[in-house]
Amino acid sequence: ALSIGIVGLPNVGKSTLFTALTKKGGLAANYPFATIDPNVGIVDVPDARLQQLADIVHPGRIVPATVEFVDIAGLVKGAAAEGAGLGNQFLANIRECDAICEVVRYFKDPDVMREVNHTGDFVDPASDAETIMTELILADIQTLEKQLPKLEKEAKRDKTLVPKLEIAKRLVDWLNEGNRAAALGMTDEERAAAKGLFLLTMKPMLYVANVDEDELTSEFEPIDGVTPIPICAKVEAELSELEPEEAAEYLADLGLEHSGLETLAQAAYRLLGLQSFFTAGEMEVKAWTVRQGATAPQAAGVIHTDFERGFIKAETIAFDDYVELGGEQGAKAAGRLRMEGKDYVMHDGDVVHFRFNV
Ligand code: GDP
Numbered sequence: 001a002l003s004i005g006i007v008g009l010p011n012v013g014k015s016t017l018f019t020a021l022t023k024k025g026g027l028a029a030n031y032p033f034a035t036i037d038p039n040v041g042i043v044d045v046p047d048a049r050l051q052q053l054a055d056i057v058h059p060g061r062i063v064p065a066t067v068e069f070v071d072i073a074g075l076v077k078g079a080a081a082e083g084a085g086l087g088n089q090f091l092a093n094i095r096e097c098d099a100i101c102e103v104v105r106y107f108k109d110p111d112v113m114r115e116v117n118h119t120g121d122f123v124d125p126a127s128d129a130e131t132i133m134t135e136l137i138l139a140d141i142q143t144l145e146k147q148l149p150k151l152e153k154e155a156k157r158d159k160t161l162v163p164k165l166e167i168a169k170r171l172v173d174w175l176n177e178g179n180r181a182a183a184l185g186m187t188d189e190e191r192a193a194a195k196g197l198f199l200l201t202m203k204p205m206l207y208v209a210n211v212d213e214d215e216l217t218s219e220f221e222p223i224d225g226v227t228p229i230p231i232c233a234k235v236e237a238e239l240s241e242l243e244p245e246e247a248a249e250y251l252a253d254l255g256l257e258h259s260g261l262e263t264l265a266q267a268a269y270r271l272l273g274l275q276s277f278f279t280a281g282e283m284e285v286k287a288w289t290v291r292q293g294a295t296a297p298q299a300a301g302v303i304h305t306d307f308e309r310g311f312i313k314a315e316t317i318a319f320d321d322y323v324e325l326g327g328e329q330g331a332k333a334a335g336r337l338r339m340e341g342k343d344y345v346m347h348d349g350d351v352v353h354f355r356f357n358v
Contacts, residue, residue, distance in 0.1 A: 002274065003067070006103060007101070007102050011113060011114065013105065020236035020240040041068070049276075050278070056322070060284055062285050067265040072094045099206060103233075136180070136201050137201055143199060151164065171197070206226065208229050215230060229267050236259060274290070275290060279303070279351070279352060280327075288302050296316075296346060313340065315354075316338045317337050317338070317352075
């Protein structure tokens with residue numbers, strides 16, 4: 001599953017948000033999530049197309065795509081700067097994530113202390129984001145400095161490691177100038193080599209603006225070129241305690257359709273260039289996640305590795321055709337069911353049935 005690490009300064013609302021994320025409550029119908037680990041919360045990616053398919057197929061269940069949020073405790077100001085180093089567990093957790101989501105304080109409550117950058121203002125998003133970015137950059141410099149001597153030695157024996165060494169050197173300088181790794185101009189090969197260096201600032205970054213309730217529908221200035229997603233952690237915590245109908249009513253009162261966590265899951269999906277394809281049968285209608293540009297065998301592999309290995313064909317119907325023609329039979333009769341081979345590049349919303357050898 002797609003996983004996102006949550007970071008942020010102390011007292012910005014991370015725990016509040018995370019508690020909402022991992023609480024089971026009675027909300028399974030329209031606010032479903034499960035807990036597999038105290039540090040991991042799973043959120044559905046809302047997709048109205050699932051219901052459209054279900055209206056045709058009448059399946060036993062609907063299974064949406066999910067995003068996994070990981071609570072990355074331990075990123076505090078000065079941890080990297082003071083040379084104490086970041087905990088190994090922390091680094092391992094954050095490295096496994098596909099993206100990083102920073103919670104930034106926008107709520108004004110004077111009762112909640114700002115522990116860092118205290119300028120007298122209760123809200124200073126740009127400065128907070130810069131503080132965290134500096135910590136991430138410092139962590140990356142440490143990571144590189146640890147790897148470089150070994151890499152220098154190994155690259156003398158193994159010439160295939162030279163590109164990795166070269167990009168690592170360029171990155172150290174770049175990071176030392178205060179830049180994030182992802183912002184360095186790199187060729188595709190350099191980017192591939194840089195991937196193996198496990199840098200935090202190579203990962204896509206999302207921002208959550210933890211706002212007051214009355215600002216949930218406001219728009220905010222971009223941070224580092226990315227528009228923050230407004231969420232009210234307090235509201236999320238309250239939503240997680242409600243029954244589905246009550247939760248829906250509460251959201252409607254706030255002028256919202258989805259919970260903040262669902263909106264965040266959706267935004268992460270877009271940011272990471274992901275798309276869905278569907279399988280639709282009597283048992284279930286299910287959304288599966290692939291990268292944009294994924295081929296049919298790669299998509300099959302998301303369902304099962306055997307499907308990819310033994311891939312023969314993908315019986316494919318475009319989502320619009322499927323809905324307009326009333327499902328598989330109608331699409332087939334209208335000549336809209338396509339037999340796609342191994343070079344087919346998946347389209348968002350394809351309804352697929354894979355044929356494979358075992
Ligand atoms: P963390 O240190 O980032 O995990 O922050 P917490 O989740 O522990 O929140 C710190 C304090 O801010 C707690 O007293 C929360 O109740 C409060 N808080 C969190 N989110 C909000 C919010 O959206 N609005 C207000 N007014 N207070 C909040």
